[in-house]
């Protein structure tokens with residue numbers, strides 16, 4: 001049985017056909033334009049491929065409450081042409097196949113659990129630190145959605161004592177995303193992250209904020225693995241700094257062999273999948 | 289088939305026999321003494337009851353990682369006679385039946401989802417505000433445990449502008465539990481909560497802290513219902529105050545009909561089960 005998969009992102013859509021074994025058999029990448037431009041290209045691609053189901057990993061916010069009348073509908077996304085667009089319903093109708101939807105970050109978490117750096121555990125928190133900060137959570141075969149989907153980037157974090165920057169979040173100012181996503185780094189220090197590689201205090205402060213957030217996530221979700229991806233995490237020097245801060249801040253409170261100097265580098269890790277994480281995860285949504 | 293259930297608490301153990309339909313057929317309450325006093329009473333109670341499995345909802349911290357060599361073992365609990373006591377293994381061996389264990393708060397969350405105030409939704413966060421602050425999370429048929437079990441009482445919360453109290457938590461000082469559990473109220477204001485009913489600022493501040501914490505939980509877990517129990521929540525005037533603060537603080541950020549003035553009193557609610565929540569939840573752990 002052939003299955004369809006879509007990774008819908010803010011800049012590009014990846015379309016693919018795969019099988020029940022999780023293999024990608026064919027793939028096409030198209031730019032994210034307006035719905036009236038992008039949707040016909042998607043329909044044309046899948047039209048004669050004979051897919052029986054479609055998995056969709058989508059940028060958000062998107063309504064994933066299956067009891068909601070607007071299930072599968074995009075919400076107030078910065079891509080204004082897509083606001084309130086019923087992406088799930090449109091694809092289901094135009095392609096005449098059942099569509100299973102999840103957020104891009106949940107799909108990434110599931111992909112890491114099935115094929116990547118969390119195959120040996122039962123739960124995995126995937127966090128992307130990029131233009132925004134978002135997260136997906138995989139737990140024993142399911143991803144976490146509920147009232148809405150998690151918005152882990154918007155939790156409050158205590159301020160670094162040396163930080164006077166007010167934060168970029170239009171809703172909260174100095175929430176985690178407002179203080180630690182890529183644009184906050186750029187505005188606070190006057191240059192983009194990739195131009196600040198040698199400025200030690202940038203990464204000390206960044207690691208401080210991310211570690212504070214990880215503490216909260218450990219207390220609330222107790223994930224068996226934490227995977228940090230996204231553009232900002234390309235600064236690999238962040239990993240040892242974050243691990244050091246997490247151990248210091250937890251101060252032995254949660255007891256686990258993973259939360260020790262010996263093993264924390266197996267607990268807080270980089271993604272195991274790179275290019276194919278999103279599309280493989282979308283395919284996985286419709287594999288039996 | 290007859291099933292056994294135990295609700296193990298810091299002051300009492302409730303022992304019961306039930307059936308596959310969730311009915312409690314027989315029940316006995318015994319005080320929590322030392323293990324060498326309590327365990328023989330448990331064995332005597334279940335000896336000739338013909339139970340085939342045993343569900344155990346236990347006070348904690350307790351090791352619930354099934355891959356751990358110390359699975360089912362109590363950890364650094366304030367009840368010193370029980371520190372490192374392998375409660376799960378001992379019961380399994382002495383009663384010769386499979387034992388399924390979960391935390392008391394997870395069991396309460398599941399019980400509310402199956403029999404109480406969250407039967408119409410797929411996820412439910414149960415929080416107790418008492419001597420400590422703890423929480424359990426039910427999600428689509430499962431409860432949340434992972435690296436360890438969640439310790440939601442120990443997250444950081446921003447301080448109330450009028451609060452100078454340093455907090456009671458031996459590990460963190462002014463974490464949520466350190467600022468808002470029953471003992472923090474007593475130490476900050478000089479009297480126990482039930483003696484402060486008429487002091488409005490006590491409940492304003494308490495509601496502020498609990499609402500800050502609920503915000504974090506909504507961003508991270510996105511629960512479809514939040515149930516607040518425990519001794520402190522007997523002050524029913526807290527509910528409208530907490531709901532008001534949550535709406536103010538979220539400021540429309542998460543979009544859901546529940547997060548509106550109209551419906552929030554169906555979202556943040558009191559427990560639906562009172563006396564039997566713990567023991568029914570423990571029974572539910574072993575029902576098919």
Ligand SMILES: Nc1ncnc2c1ncn2[C@@H]1O[C@H](COP(=O)(O)OP(=O)(O)O)[C@@H](O)[C@H]1O
Pocket residue numbers: 128129130131132181182183186192193194230231232233234235
């Ligand atoms: N090598 C890098 N070092 C530091 N920051 C980076 C690097 N690459 C990208 N970023 C920052 O990450 C953000 C983009 O994140 P990215 O994950 O690539 O995309 P998006 O989050 O939009 O999907 C930008 O703010 C950018 O400055």
Ligand SMILES: Nc1ncnc2c1ncn2[C@@H]1O[C@H](COP(=O)(O)OP(=O)(O)O)[C@@H](O)[C@H]1O
Pocket residue numbers: 416417418419420469470471474480481482517518519520521522523
């Ligand atoms: N009616 C009440 N009003 C305010 N606080 C109360 C009330 N009853 C109990 N408390 C407080 O709750 C705490 C005990 O919590 P409780 O949930 O009864 O037990 P535990 O958490 O130990 O299981 C104490 O700090 C007590 O002062």
Ligand SMILES: [Zn+2]
Pocket residue numbers: 153154169170171172173175176177178
């Ligand atoms: Zn924010």
Ligand SMILES: [Zn+2]
Pocket residue numbers: 441442443457458459460461463464465466
């Ligand atoms: Zn604490």
